[in-house]
Amino acid sequence: MSNKKKAIVLSSGGLDSSTAMAMARQEGYEVYSLTFSYGQRHTWELGAAQRIAKALGAKEHLVIQISLRQIGGSALTDDIDVPKGRSEREMKKEIPVTYVPARNTIFLSYALSWAEVLVASDIFIGVNAIDYSGYPDCRPEYIEAFERMANLATKTGVEGKTRIRIKTPLINMTKAEIIQKGTALGVDFSMTHSCYDPSPEGRACGQCDSCLLRKKGFAEAGVPDPTKYVGGDI
Amino acid sequence: MSNKKKAIVLSSGGLDSSTAMAMARQEGYEVYSLTFSYGQRHTWELGAAQRIAKALGAKEHLVIQISLRQIGGSALTDDIDVPKGRSEREMKKEIPVTYVPARNTIFLSYALSWAEVLVASDIFIGVNAIDYSGYPDCRPEYIEAFERMANLATKTGVEGKTRIRIKTPLINMTKAEIIQKGTALGVDFSMTHSCYDPSPEGRACGQCDSCLLRKKGFAEAGVPDPTKYVGGDI
Numbered sequence: 001m002s003n004k005k006k007a008i009v010l011s012s013g014g015l016d017s018s019t020a021m022a023m024a025r026q027e028g029y030e031v032y033s034l035t036f037s038y039g040q041r042h043t044w045e046l047g048a049a050q051r052i053a054k055a056l057g058a059k060e061h062l063v064i065q066i067s068l069r070q071i072g073g074s075a076l077t078d079d080i081d082v083p084k085g086r087s088e089r090e091m092k093k094e095i096p097v098t099y100v101p102a103r104n105t106i107f108l109s110y111a112l113s114w115a116e117v118l119v120a121s122d123i124f125i126g127v128n129a130i131d132y133s134g135y136p137d138c139r140p141e142y143i144e145a146f147e148r149m150a151n152l153a154t155k156t157g158v159e160g161k162t163r164i165r166i167k168t169p170l171i172n173m174t175k176a177e178i179i180q181k182g183t184a185l186g187v188d189f190s191m192t193h194s195c196y197d198p199s200p201e202g203r204a205c206g207q208c209d210s211c212l213l214r215k216k217g218f219a220e221a222g223v224p225d226p227t228k229y230v231g232g233d234i
Numbered sequence: 235m236s237n238k239k240k241a242i243v244l245s246s247g248g249l250d251s252s253t254a255m256a257m258a259r260q261e262g263y264e265v266y267s268l269t270f271s272y273g274q275r276h277t278w279e280l281g282a283a284q285r286i287a288k289a290l291g292a293k294e295h296l297v298i299q300i301s302l303r304q305i306g307g308s309a310l311t312d313d314i315d316v317p318k319g320r321s322e323r324e325m326k327k328e329i330p331v332t333y334v335p336a337r338n339t340i341f342l343s344y345a346l347s348w349a350e351v352l353v354a355s356d357i358f359i360g361v362n363a364i365d366y367s368g369y370p371d372c373r374p375e376y377i378e379a380f381e382r383m384a385n386l387a388t389k390t391g392v393e394g395k396t397r398i399r400i401k402t403p404l405i406n407m408t409k410a411e412i413i414q415k416g417t418a419l420g421v422d423f424s425m426t427h428s429c430y431d432p433s434p435e436g437r438a439c440g441q442c443d444s445c446l447l448r449k450k451g452f453a454e455a456g457v458p459d460p461t462k463y464v465g466g467d468i
Binding site for chain 1: 296298299300301302304305334335336337338339340342343344346347348350351370371373375376380382383384386387388389
């Protein structure tokens with residue numbers, strides 16, 4: 001058996017979670033990549049997550065099918081239009097319709113279950129409190145409350161064997177800093193996928209909140225943007 | 235639209251959650267019953283949950299398919315033997331193999347998601363800290379930590395519109411008291427199902443922790459036990 005410390009890394013196949021995974025590897029963790037198929041429009045991200053896990057040397061990649069569509073309430077799972085062309089001020093003004101109710105809580109709960117089975121002490125999640133889209137479950141106070149709950153929820157936590165830590169290495173980084181960090185760690189961002197509303201061929205729309213933040217990040221980082229946009233020439 | 239206050243009630247089709255649902259109805263809530271199909275051995279409980287929701291006048295009954303089997307780690311989802319004939323002292327000595335890692339956390343997370351969509355403020359869970367089987371996620375300190383996290387996780391919580399409450403009306407009741415309460419509220423316990431290892435015909439084994447606690451509860455409550463046991467004459 002390996003003596004390496006184990007970490008679950010929540011992976012969406014996007015820019016943030018891929019960088020978080022590269023950081024976990026750099027810190028010496030054996031990485032268990034966890035992705036969810038939740039009836040999201042952007043099923044492209046499932047393929048991206050698998051390629052990233054392989055490229056970054058994850059020990060295992062698990063895709064969990066969950067049915068958030070049964071619960072509804074989001075533009076990412078329901079037939080609600082994804083907003084386009086919004087300014088950052090507009091993005092931060094209110095919690096957008098792309099918010100999936102309690103999504104990170106559900107994702108972290110599965111990660112906690114898997115962590116307990118694997119006897120992994122750390123769960124990495126690429127949330128960001130700077131260049132984010134106003135989701136409540138991306139804030140440090142939420143993450144701290146989840147971690148506290150997690151250590152009361154589990155056998156390993158209660159028996160004092162393993163303290164569960166929710167690690168958020170990106171939480172105070174700008175999108176540009178995340179891109180620079182990922183680039184330095186060898187993440188191939190052309191594999192990653194961020195768009196909320198891609199074309200059938202998987203090209204990014206370039207106009208949703210996620211595309212706009214990503215574009216701006218590459219520009220500010222001074223790193224060429226490898227994303228294939230609709231109507232773009234690559 | 236109804237002006238009634240709404241509650242999600244986690245229902246397993248068992249004795250505890252059915253009594254919790256009856257208590258929610260008595261308190262005047264419009265009840266949304268939430269059940270999980272998680273590859274558990276005891277799929278009988280799914281039918282029981284549906285019958286109970288109907289009998290107790292739930293407004294809606296939602297069954298969410300989740301794949302805890304992919305994660306593993308429990309006698310309830312894996313091919314590990316369910317322990318039989320244990321004394322209560324043995325049950326309380328350690329967390330048993332029937333413990334499903336982070337199960338209540340996953341269940342409550344889905345309930346939280348649905349609560350946010352329905353704008354329901356209350357989530358009922360029939361956990362019990364007295365006649366329980368040593369699960370860490372049945373303790374009051376765990377429930378409090380979940381509630382605190384829930385109010386930081388959600389749009390409604392953050393915007394201060396609705397404070398989410400996790401209600402545990404059974405937490406300090408003995409099994410006998412739960413049976414007496416349910417009986418007084420008209421719960422038909424013959425519809426409920428508790429056994430971890432029922433026969434193919436759905437008869438209770440009578441020997442697993444859950445059966446033993448249930449039998450003792452009926453005896454102490456002075457209420458006839460309507461359960462169909464393997465080898466029994468009803």
